Amino acid sequence: MPKRIRFGIKTDIGQARMNNQDAVFALATHSASAFNQPSFGVFVVADGMGGHEHGEIASAIAARVVADHIQRTLLIPMLAGSPVEDVLEILETAVQKANENIQGEVPDGGTTITFAVLVDNRAYLGQVGDSRAYIISGGKIEQITRSHTLVDRLIELGQLTKEEVNSPNVNVKNVLYRALGQGEVLEVDTLTRQLKNDDYLLLCSDGLWNLVQDEDLQKIVVEASNPQEACDTLVSLANEKGGHDNISVIVVKVGEDR
Amino acid sequence: MPQKISYGVRTDIGKVRTTNQDAVFSLLTCCDSFSKHPAFGIFIVADGMGGALACQIIPAYIQKKLLPALLTGKTPENIPDLIHEAFQQANTSLLAETPDSETTAAAAVVVGSTVYLGSVGDTGAFLVSHERCERLTCIHDLQQGVPSYPALGTDNLIPDTMVIHLKRHERLLLCSDGLWKLVPEAAIQHTVTRASTPQVACDALVNLANTNGGSDNVSVIIVKVDEEAG
Numbered sequence: 001m002p003k004r005i006r007f008g009i010k011t012d013i014g015q016a017r018m019n020n021q022d023a024v025f026a027l028a029t030h031s032a033s034a035f036n037q038p039s040f041g042v043f044v045v046a047d048g049m050g051g052h053e054h055g056e057i058a059s060a061i062a063a064r065v066v067a068d069h070i071q072r073t074l075l076i077p078m079l080a081g082s083p084v085e086d087v088l089e090i091l092e093t094a095v096q097k098a099n100e101n102i103q104g105e106v107p108d109g110g111t112t113i114t115f116a117v118l119v120d121n122r123a124y125l126g127q128v129g130d131s132r133a134y135i136i137s138g139g140k141i142e143q144i145t146r147s148h149t150l151v152d153r154l155i156e157l158g159q160l161t162k163e164e165v166n167s168p169n170v171n172v173k174n175v176l177y178r179a180l181g182q183g184e185v186l187e188v189d190t191l192t193r194q195l196k197n198d199d200y201l202l203l204c205s206d207g208l209w210n211l212v213q214d215e216d217l218q219k220i221v222v223e224a225s226n227p228q229e230a231c232d233t234l235v236s237l238a239n240e241k242g243g244h245d246n247i248s249v250i251v252v253k254v255g256e257d258r
Numbered sequence: 259m260p261q262k263i264s265y266g267v268r269t270d271i272g273k274v275r276t277t278n279q280d281a282v283f284s285l286l287t288c289c290d291s292f293s294k295h296p297a298f299g300i301f302i303v304a305d306g307m308g309g310a311l312a313c314q315i316i317p318a319y320i321q322k323k324l325l326p327a328l329l330t331g332k333t334p335e336n337i338p339d340l341i342h343e344a345f346q347q348a349n350t351s352l353l354a355e356t357p358d359s360e361t362t363a364a365a366a367v368v369v370g371s372t373v374y375l376g377s378v379g380d381t382g383a384f385l386v387s388h389e390r391c392e393r394l395t396c397i398h399d400l401q402q403g404v405p406s407y408p409a410l411g412t413d414n415l416i417p418d419t420m421v422i423h424l425k426r427h428e429r430l431l432l433c434s435d436g437l438w439k440l441v442p443e444a445a446i447q448h449t450v451t452r453a454s455t456p457q458v459a460c461d462a463l464v465n466l467a468n469t470n471g472g473s474d475n476v477s478v479i480i481v482k483v484d485e486e487a488g
């Protein structure tokens with residue numbers, strides 16, 4: 001039996017901002033035939049920054065260029081039945097292309113990007129900035145991407161604890177040291193993980209994870225009747241908690257086709 | 259997100275056949291950003307030895323031609339031509355690679371709430387609502403009682419194409435003849451309009467075909483378009 005990749009997707013302006021600078025993209029295929037093709041998924045969350053609409057243009061370019069590159073080099077060959085190697089390299093190139101496009105089109109705009117490609121249960125991820133990817137599995141939630149913020153870097157270096165981050169004295173919480181559109185040399189984190197059947201992958205902008213604790217993310221996703229309901233509930237909760245930023249979330253579930 | 263597409267799909271070997279020669283394919287995308295995007299989907303049901311190949315070539319061709327434009331917020335005007343070309347390409351490949359394997363196919367490209375439908379052969383396409391269950395494919399053949407349907411994998415292939423605007427309360431249903439020959443249209447309509455989701459309807463229809471004998475492989479895809487508030 002083929003696998004089924006189900007997803008929910010939602011982006012919302014929030015309660016405080018004048019415009020939505022986030023961009024989201026999702027694509028999933030399913031095929032059942034004598035060829036036993038795998039199911040594919042492509043999921044992108046980008047969170048733009050910059051004035052004069054340049055933030056939302058930057059995130060839109062990032063989502064478009066990354067989705068376009070992945071579909072040209074990965075999805076269409078795979079749909080046609082040819083195996084594709086070096087998936088992580090394709091992910092990295094996609095981000096570099098998006099970076100070049102943003103620098104050309106909106107020099108003062110920038111954006112984060114967190115994205116995943118799924119081939120059945122195998123997930124490939126790319127990440128720049130402070131949007132996040134989580135895996136929810138067996139009652140646990142795990143953040144699998146590294147956020148490129150000063151505060152996270154200080155935690156990695158052991159100069160700050162997670163507890164200290166929540167203290168009012170720490171005011172560099174959301175300062176990004178890495179984003180698309182910020183320079184010609186861009187380091188992209190890539191990683192790959194195997195998902196178990198019925199595991200969830202959650203991608204979100206900081207407008208969600210800043211306001212909704214990890215354990216609540218987990219609880220809402222597993223208790224929802226489907227991934228779209230999970231996304232709708234998560235966005236509502238972030239808005240109830242103030243919605244001081246744009247909120248974007250994609251919830252993906254991979255499992256048996258039943 | 260102004261518009262969303264959701265769908266259900268199910269294929270089953272039936273009760274009599276030893277292999278499932280039906281093939282189904284679905285692709286669904288949703289994009290929301292500064293450049294406005296319509297939701298986009300490709301849905302195919304094919305019945306025959308060449309169905310698996312058709313389910314590779316048709317979506318790959320359409321995807322390659324359409325997604326770059328849709329990602330920049332544009333909807334190309336020539337989608338029926340693209341479907342036509344995709345069918346021709348599948349036909350050419352079938353003739354070249356597996357000359358003995360023909361297949362029927364119905365392919366729906368959904369952009370926003372517009373359905374672009376292409377079909378060859380006796381794969382069924384229906385527009386289902388509380389008011390009606392309207393057959394969209396091979397109507398003439400049925401009226402004339404001539405079961406000489408064309409198929410992919412034969413010479414001089416010309417697929418039928420049409421454009422439909424799918425309303426919120428309507429469902430697009432694609433199915434192999436293993437469904438529509440065994441389940442009367444009234445039962446299809448009853449099942450689809452009462453099911454809570456397209457997937458529930460697909461599962462129920464396959465069960466119904468199997469209850470009615472399951473003499474052939476049975477495949478069904480049901481598509482609905484939601485308008486999201488705000």
